[in-house]
Amino acid sequence: MLHEPAVVEGKDYAIGYKMRVGVIMFVLYALVYAGFVIINVSNPVKMESIVFSGLNLAVVYGFGLIIFALILALIYNGLCTKKEALLNKKTESKEGR
Amino acid sequence: MEILSVVLFVFIVLLVLVLSWFFARRSKSASGYFAAGGNIHWSVNGIAFAGDYLSAASFLGICGMIATVGYDGFLYSIGYLAGWIVALFVIAEPMKRMGKYTFADALDSKYNSKSIQLTAAISTLIVSICYLIPQMVGAGSLVTPLLGLPHAAGVVIVGSIVIFIVATAGMTSTTYVQFLKGGLLVIFSLVLVFSVMSRGISTKPDQGGKVPFQKSVELTAMESDGVMQVDGFKVLDEKDIAGVVLVKMVPVDSNQNLTGPVAWWKKMKSPDGIQLCETQFFNINANGEKWINGAPASEENQLLQVGTITKIRGKAGDVETGPVGPFKFLAIIGDKNSEIKRWKSVSFEDGDEQATVYYPVLTSGNTIMRPGLKFKVGGTGIERMEFISLMLALFFGTAALPHILIRYYTVPSAACARKSTIVAIAAIGFFYILTMYMGLGAMVNKVVNLADNNMSAPLLAKSFGTFLFSMISAIAFATVLGTVSGLIVASSGAIAHDLVDRFSGVEMTDKQKVRLGRIAAFAVGIVAIILGIVFKGMNVSFLVGWAFAVAASANLPAILMLLFWKKTTAKGIAASIVVGIIAAIGIILLSPEMWVRYGLPAADAPLKFGQPGIFSIPLSFITLVVVSLMTQKKTKSA
Structure with missing residues (x-):
């Protein structure tokens, strides 16, 4: 039933790196999200402007926020996985020696 | 009442009960009961996250709100999804590394503080109950057209089944129920959206010729x-x-x-x-x-x-x-x-x-197709503030919901916690895009129930035939079952593990802890049933917005500061939780919406707004900083 074996996690040497990248990406997304909220309260009519294919800014920005979240998430995972493989393997091999 | 509806409804309920019975044997230990043994695969956990999160509020509430006020309903979709960014980038991995069974475990990992154990457990209970109310209201709304039973009957049925699920099998069965339901919900919502696009838009909607269009006089x-x-x-x-x-x-x-x-x-x-x-x-x-x-x-x-x-x-x-295609559909309506x-x-x-x-x-x-019909973004200062407050609460609330946080303990590692969050973002994001089409589809297909807009998506499905309606309704019902199960597991963990075991220090064997968890699940279930009947008729997404505000105010400042500010103390965390809860709930109880619930005119409410986040979240942060700074010496000497 797709159960993974219960494992005891070893030390993760990539924690610091992952936290830094996470915070940067969080701030980046928060700024884009804040932009959406600010446009809505400062100039709500602007949201009616057509951007492409008859879709207005409200729809494009709204859908864009959802898609942007997924793109950032995938980039974050790629970076974290790479760093985990590099740092944890390097440290393990040093400890092994 | 359609026979097919009843058959599918009974089938889904039986499936859920069989799953619970099957997994009951894995829930003999506390780890099995509260955290599914910590060995769920990340991909299953990711979809189960979607199952947990895509509650009655998302499916029934958002679609209902879009069907009646257009784009303003979609703001909830945007906010709910954005909240997962906070969960992924800041919370997921540390939460997995620090905790064991409950959210309080993680907060208390550095301190072993009685005050944190008590306040975090109370916060978990309050947020879970706030979140339970809309789920139970949604259950009542569904049962009336599906089985021809009154609202209260729906609430009692859901409450009873969920108590059975949680009391027998805990987190393992809840996870697989969520996995199944999350997957089915996304698939059948896509089928519904595809049907809406194929039908197109008409000024005289007749439900594919089944219901003659009547022009109003x-x-x-x-x-x-x-x-x-x-x-x-x-x-x-x-x-x-x-x-x-x-x-x-x-x-x-x-x-x-x-x-x-x-x-x-x-x-x-x-x-x-x-x-x-x-x-x-x-x-x-x-x-x-x-x-x-x-x-x-x-x-x-x-x-x-x-x-x-x-x-x-x-x-x-x-x-x-x-x-019509998906872009053209939106372009025509907008x-x-x-x-x-x-x-x-x-x-x-x-x-x-x-x-x-x-x-x-x-x-x-x-x-x-732009904000403004419900949230007066171009209105007075207070009205704009309400909007900002809501968007703030939705953004910061997700990562502070106890029933979401405990799902990080069901996977084996921090990396799995991260990966399951990404699967959740993909599934939930895709579903939220579909809500726009389901809501607008209901808006132009003459399927909105005036007395209860929560039923817009299932009634839209009904306009395409009994099978789709029955399937969508049965899944929606399973949605409620799954989410309520998760909330009750979180609540029973707060009572049995945080309050009785850790805070009160009552010595219990693993078996006794599980038994107590089951008794707690029963008690919380009864409370949920009563509240579900009392709050009949309110838009479920609106109610969930309040739960997010309470979670974001009570829990998030504590989690974030614990991770990122070294001077955080146990007393600072406990104080911020208490202030966050009191501020958020206080504002809600004094709001115009609640005044109407009390049977009083909305205009007489002491506060003119009802979204607390913009005040209660910063207040909770400030409290944590001030109290932590005031208690630095004591912490060092201890």
């Missing part, structure tokens, strides 16, 4: 010396309710004999004189009897479903687009020359009767 009236006259009608009364002028009339023949029931009409000024629009209405008389549209309420005599587009890109009359007929309501006392009148309002497409 409009009359022209004359007024002389303040007396209004309408051919074929006798005017009985005229009322101005908060700017909405309603006229009470009865049809008569040439001899002034009554030929039909009394009805309310909405009066409007037009270039040709006075125009009267047909309304729908219900009255509750002194004996408590309910009358709908001038006749006693019955299974046959109910409020008619509404929601039509009256002009497609400026063209009125009999216009049909045929099948066109400034398109016109949607929405419905609003007013309630008032009419003699010794309580009357509610629903009247049509024509709204242009460009207004529908």
Whole structure:
């Protein structure tokens, strides 16, 4: 039933790196999200402007926020996985020696 | 009541119960019961996250709100999804590394503090109950059209089944129920959206020829010396309710004999004189009897479903687009020359009767497809602040919901916690895009129930046939079951693990802890049933917005500061949780919406707003910083 074996996690040497990248990406997304909220309260009519294919800014920005979240998430995972493989393997091999 | 609906409903419920029974054997230990043994695969956990998160609020509430107020409902989709960014980038991995069974474990990992154990457990209980209310309200809404049972029966059925699931198998069965339901919900929502696109948009929606389109009646009236006259009608009364002028009339023949029931009409000024629009209405008389549209309420005599587009890109009359693509669908509805007929309501006392009148309002497409119909983003300072406050609470609330946080303990590693969050973002994000199409589809297909917009998506499915309706409704019901199960697991963990075991220090064996968890699940389930009946009729997404505000205010500042500020102390965390809860709930209890619940006029509420996040979240942060700074020495000496 797709159960993974219960494992005891070893030390993760990539924690610091992952936290830094996470915070940067969080701030980046928060700024884009804040932009959406600010446009809505400062100039709500602007949201009616057509951007492409008859879709207005409200729809494009709204859908864009959802898609942007997924793109950032995938980039974050790629970076974290790479760093985990590099740092944890390097440290393990040093400890092994 | 359709046989197929009942069969599918019973099938889904039995499937859930069988899963619970099957997994019950894995829940003998505390780890098995509260955290599914910590060995769920990340991909299963990711979809289960979606199952947990795509609750009645997402499916029923958001679609219902989009169907009645357009883009404003979609703001919830945006906010709910954005919250996962906080969960992924900041919370997921540390939460997995620090905790064991509950959210309080993680907060208390550095301190072993009684005050954190107590406040975090109370916070978990309060947030879970706030979140439980809308789920139970959603269950009641679903059961009425599906099984022909009253609202309260739906609430009791869900409560009883969930108590059984949680009391028998805990987190393992809850995870697989969520996995199954999350997957089915996304798949069948896609089928529904595909059906909406294939049908296209029509000014005379007839549900694929099944329900003939009925045009609403409009009359022209004359007024002389303040007396209004309408051919074929006798005017009985005229009322101005908060700017909405309603006229009470009865049809008569040439001899002034009554030929039909009394009805309310909405009066409007037009270039040709006075125009009267047909309304729908219900009255509750002194004996408590309910009358709908001038006749006693019955299974046959109910409020008619509404929601039509009256002009497609400026063209009125009999216009049909045929099948449309996803971009074109949104472009047509959002066109400034398109016109949607929405419905609003007013309630008032009419003699010794309580009357509610629903009247049509024509709204242009460009207004529908931008914020402003519910949240007055272009309105007063308070109204704009309400909007910012809501968006803030949605953004910060997700990562502070106890039933979401405990799912990080069901996977084997921090990397799995991260990966399962990404799967969740993909599934949830995709579903939220679909909500826009389901909501707008309901808005123009004449399927909106005036008395309860929560049913818009299932009723849209019904317009495509009994199978889709039955399937969507059964999944929606499973949605409620799954989410309520997760919330009750979180609550029972807070009681058995945080309060009794850790805070009170009662020595318990693993077996006793699980037994206590089951008893706690039963008690929380009973509370949820009672609240689900009391809050009948409120939009479930709106209610969930409050739960997010309480979670974001009580829990998030504590989690974030614990991770990122070294001077954080146990007392600072406990104080911020208490202040966050009191501020958020205090604002909600004094809000205009709650004043209406108390049976008082909304205008008399002490506060003019009801979204607490903008005040309560910063207040909780400030409290944590101030108290932590004040208790630095004590922490060091300890």
